[in-house]
Amino acid sequence: MISKTFVKETKELLREGRVRIAVVIVLLLTGVAVWISARHYQNVNEQYEVAKTTERAVWDNQGEKNPHSAAHYGTYAFKPKYPLSLVDQGVDKFAGTSIFLEAHNRNEAQFSAAADQTALARFGDLTPDFILLFIIPLLIILLGYNSFTKEREMGTLTLLKSQGISNWKWLLGKWMALFLPVLVITTVLFLVAGLLLGNLSDFGVFSWSSLLMMYLVYLGYYIIFINIVLLISSKMKKSGISLVVSLCIWIIACLAAPKAASNIAENKHPYPTRQEFAANVLKDKKQGLDGHNPWSKETKLLEEEVLREYGVDSLHQLPFNFDGYRMQKSEEHEAEVYVKHYNYLKDQYAQQAKVYRGLAAISPYLPTRFLSMAIANTDYATHWDFADAAEEYRVATQKFLNDNFAVNSEYGNWSYQADADFWKGLPVFEYDPPELKTTLESNASNLMVMGGWLLGSFGLLLFTTKNF
């Protein structure tokens, strides 16, 4: 009986024009979206390569220079793009792409794409994640809203009941008929994406397991939607009402809840403004050692300490340049200040993330969105990870430069210049995004919320259709 229902429903779907038109439109849109994204990526990747090599050349060829001047001259860390960002762009557009690494200051990633665009950019982009997250659920609604209501409307319900079919078998048949086209479309999309990405050479390391995981996440998302749509269809008396109610759920889950969540999160756990943040950092920095101020109280303390340690009575007798040493010590103090303030930001975001998880109770879209971005390495966590790696590299660079200054010159000799070849000794900045396993571990709560949705929606569907 399950298979008969399944075959009948599938035939019906295939015969109907709306299915064919809808599927064709979805495929067409996806094609355009993939094409646009691929072009965008090629551009970004080319720019990334050029910027990276140019910047390194600028650094390597700065000639003879005082190491601390070089530290102020600084260098740049550029954020690479990852293969799966072709599928989900995540927050990339709103996060900066380059970080200036200089002495004394931790800079924010700057030049986000959104700031250089018109307000239209805020409507969203035609990208594959838009199709996967918004349009396919809409397709599910269009395919399934009248699955049960049509039996009532056409009067076939009475006939069916006389067949002695049990409700759950009937349901399972309908469920499978709705799941099949979604499964086919999703599988085709991900297979094409995989083949495309596997063949692109300049797309970095592409892993099939990440793609597979992403595929599973989206399938879970669609199953939740199928369950909801069938549940509504089985409860409503008219197709029209069923359609409207399903649409309401779609609007709430995909459009309203994320926006409301973002408002609530910001209200409850706001970030400081850029100016406030800078002022707070400055206040804390002032309370410690300033490398450029040889007359401050902190400098005197450091001097006494170092003199005592080396058992000498003047800074000139030290085996290294105290200026360089002081620079390094102040750098360490400043780095700590930044750690403190950035940890505060991270805490605020952790609180905000809790709000998002809370609202995931009314929106399966939210956990899916976060999981998908995380797997694609385009989420906020990856951005933090990159910024932290850049900061670590900045601190290491400062040590590299200050040590050279301290070891190779005498106290008070600010005219010291390092060799032109010295700069090449600085290791290149390399950044690897978190592995799939780590990503999944840190997103365990989102996985659990999704699991809850899956079980809950299945349970509700089976439970409520027991007595039709």
Added chain:
Amino acid sequence: MFSYNFKYELKQLLRSRWIQLLSIVLLLLFGFSTFNGIQKVEKRKKDITTAQEEVKENDAMMLKLLDSVERGLEVSASPWTIPTSPMAVGNYHPRVAAMEPQSMAFMATGQADLFTHYVKPTVSGDDFALNFTEMTSPVQLLFGSFDLAFVIVYLLPLLIIAFSYNVLSSEKESGSLRLLAAQPIGIQNWVLQKLGLRFFWLAVLVLIALTVVFLVHGINPFAQAAVYFGLLGIVLTYMLFWFALAFLINLWVGSSAKNAVALLGLWVVFVLLVPSVLNQMGNTLYPMPSRTLMINEMRSLKAEVTARQDEILDNYLRDHPEYALNDTTQTRSFWHRYMASQSLIKKELSPVVDAYEEQLQKQQDWVGRFKWISPAIIAQESLNQMAGTSTQDYESFRKQVIGFAASWREHFMPFLYNNQSFSQQDYPNLPKFVYTNTKTSVQNRVLLILGLSVLVYLIGILMYKRQTKNNLLAT
């Protein structure tokens, strides 16, 4: 016939609880979104006030310090921060250049979450390096804000679709269409009347709900009558457009389900697809030059300028003979060379910086040329502009701040090059930043959406004329 229709329609809407349901939904949506908008505006106001208070406190300390120095007392501050030096005032006591929210700023978040509302330009540093983006979690920027503009642009059309997709088809499906065909009224007139009535009732509900929500939140809409009526104009014409579409689809397409699918498809096209495609095409046609290349250029220029600092200072003084004349000491320090170099760098980099503005302007023009394709774009833009949160507003703020930064710098130049100390008497003369709003009027946009609605309506009539009544009745 019209009066029958009117009575019947009202009875039907009340009995099917549509009116009751819509009222509650509208009140909830408008209420929640207005609340969100007001919260954001209040945070913005609070941030600016805090920054200004801080400046006031700093100023009081500065004046105290100046007083002590002028009376010859010893002060404990670091030597380079003592405000007798004009550069210390210019760097350590910057003014707040703030963009106060406009009266109806709560309506649309627009670009307000992306850009900052106050900066403190100093005499040193580069204008183009001033960061105008705000520190926000990118997740928030991605999801956007649940503001009044979102409810109007995204959700209101969906309510209209739910409210009107089956006006004709339900009659056909229940079999009452044949009865109607026997009445002395053309089908298209009948549909028009029915949709017109629904538009009327929804418009009344929207007007009441909006006004009630505003009053509950303590906003007097009539105090800003121009903006309020502009808002109503945009909302009503935007609604009219969607009803016109519903009219077209009702006459053209067949069954209820097909109508709903078609209308939803159009919603996706107008609200989601057209804006994103236009944006992407704008970006492709007028791409922003690479920001990293700008940085490279700036850095090599700076390195070059640093090497010839003395020469640059000489040239600068030749251009400004008044400085060389008035000063008897002729002392030249780091700052003299630095400021002269900075003004040169600014001059030489201006074409590079202008390129970004030009490209953004071109993208803006591109959008302006094609925005009529989607009324959603027009509505969103108008709401942003009325709220003072559009791209143009932030662009204008940016320009005004850069202008202010220049006059702030200029103000200290005579002090610096004449080697004149800053004193208490000079304090009241410090430049102040006053933000001037950009003027907007939405009349043209209201007319544009109105024109689009009429166009859609005419297409509906034409389509209908091509079909015959028989076609409609035979199913």
